[in-house]
Amino acid sequence: MATETIIWLIPLPPLLAFFLIVLFTNRSKWLSHTVAIGAALLSWLGSMIVFFRALAVEHFGEHIFASSIPWLATGETQFRIGVQIDPLSAATLFFVAWTVLMIFLYSVGYHNFGQPKGDHDRPGLQPHGATVSDAHGHTHTVPSIEPMYSRFFAFIGLFAFGMYTLVVSDNLLTLFVGWEIMGLCSYLLIGFWYAKPTARAAMIKAFITTRVGDMFMLLGLAYLYSQTGTLNYREIFYNQEVLNHLAETPSVIVGLSTAGLIGILLFFGTIGKSAQWPLHVWLPDAMEGPTPVSAMIHAATMVSAGVYFAIRIFPLVSAGSEHGMTSVMSVMAFIGAFTALFAATIALAQNDIKRVLAYSTISQLGYMIAALGIGAYVAAAFHLITHAFFKALLFLGSGSVIHGMEHGVLHTGSHIDPQDMFNMGGLRKKMPVTFWTFLIGGFALSGFPLVTAGFWSKDEILADAWGHGHFLVFATLALAALLTAFYTMRQITLTFFGEPRTEAAHHAQETPWTMTLPLAILAVFSVAAGWVGVPEHFPGLGGLLPNWFHGFVGGTLLEHPEAVAFNAVPLLTSLVVALGGLYLGWLVYRGTTAGAQDPIQKAVPGLHRVLKNKYYFDELYDRIFVQPAYWLAESFTSAWMDRGVIDGFLHWVAMVSGIIGNALRNYIDKPVINGIIGDGTANVVRKFGFTLRGIQTGRIQQYMIGALVTLIFFSALFYYLIFIP
């Protein structure tokens, strides 16, 4: 099959699966997950074919796969939509296909396929466990199957469709369509257990927060279209003329070029989608969803889409950057670096295993944005891909841990939070596969030197920051990396090392193969994905493998970016922060016993409280945005506008109609219509009837005399008329 045809087909199977499950197979759980996984497998297959065909093309950046159709006539021109795979989207497609497939497979185990139905499970709530009795007559409580199993697979199918659409699209409009489909699915999936009030609140929060960013993004798209008349990637980002034109035209805002203003507006979309400060608040709450969803949203797809988009628009953002950083790049560097550090500090004080990962995701996304801000295009893309693998692994691993803990909780019948890390401990013996894979993911996240993927991508960002002289960004990111290593080790130590701190942790159990197999596969990528981007001048290892990634993805840009020269300072820094952070984390948390306070809390209780409450951002936003919005709604919209103006007008209209209606009734309807036409006709007919009644005697002879008289009369008349004159 032609490569372009395959690209067109890649997003379709998950969409088809969505409709199949919703319309036909939702009664059968087995059929539903088979359909969904089959669709994911087809998309994966298509993606792999396209990816490896792309690898075979020399100078792929100049000879990309593209195909488009005219979609909308806009005056004399045509708006074309289509598909395109260039080096950046090929690399993205690779990791999206793998993570999506792994997550689909993992969901089967996570939602307890094959387990009995729960005793009191209801749709909209987490499964609560089922009671079974074994051969000896003992009763046990075991995990029960998710009541809305099919619905889950339908939703993630649609979600995968959105992501594939976004990756293969060749213009910003279809990218936006995929983007919004994912927004919808994230809303549906975060609120998957919709009977939980917290899940409902989280779904609304996520949707509305990202909507803020999306609105600016749409404005940016409209502005870009009005300036260039196209939204195609190639025609804008691979076209020096258009870029120069945009960079040189001043925009409506003084001091900002058109490219700058559009860049900032578009970047707002990334801020919302990738949960950057100040729109980061939705992502931690999104942990209300089932864990595969968290992995889907926070690793494989949605947040990656935000960064993918930012990388995509990088040529626009950096247009005119020959004289240093553009203003948008400065904004990106600031927001990214700030978010990286800011989220990492919050992660230090979270006890929920998934929330730590949520904040670490925000922090890592900040890394990528900061890398883009300082112009490290390839490094950002590299970190995006490695991060997708190890973060998906970590989320799925944490889901596995929670699943194991839930088993323990059900088994012992205790009432503890299975997600709180202080309730865990010692799980490495209970869940060996989860432990080892989680360890690999955690080390990749921390940037454990040489073997993990995270090290290479993070090191490249730091090297770029150092090499281009952005020392402030470098210092911030290095500090964030130290904190990352620290909280990752804190998580690993609390979860897996030491002795079990609760009865439930003691009875935790390894999860089924559908969950551990994805973990193992992702673990392989968490290590191996880094090897494709080893810097050429790296001591010892450099040159053993060519820095393939740099050459490949760099080809997406018009001017291929130069690889930064090797410098020992960033390398040493990343070694020190990674190992130091890991060691510190282990040191501080290794001896945690049951019921013990968090050592940070003991040392600096005030700071811990601030961090635990996420710098009070939720409260702040509540005060700044939510309360005024309520106030406005109540006093202005409801009391004044709705009840005063609109209702007043409506009442006035009703009153006037009433007057007109009364007049019509009293002066037209009653006298004319009723009196003359209605009753009048009836009265006349009645009177005639009374009058003529006397004739009808019923005596036949009278009738006959009548007939005879009439006959004689008319005969006489005719005689008179005809013969007399």
Next chain:
Amino acid sequence: MIPLSWYLMLAAGLFSVGLFGVLARKNAVAILMGVELMLNAVNVNLVAFWRYRTPEVIAGQAFAIIVFAVAAAEVAVGLALIISIYRRRNTVVADEIDMLKL
């Protein structure tokens, strides 16, 4: 030969007797008899006109025969009705047969 007008006068007289019978008698049987008289007056007319005006065609006689047939049929139906009414109401007086009146 007897002139045509004599026959016509006979027919007119017969018709008037029949008409009087229909209008004056209350007995339904008598009314029916009056009707028969009127029909036969017409027959006399038909035959007389035929004989004096167009003896070469047979239409007049044929008409008379058809009137006989119609009269016979009418009497059969009329008498049957009267008998039926008599059985139910025990009367043949036309004024009392007033079931259609309110």
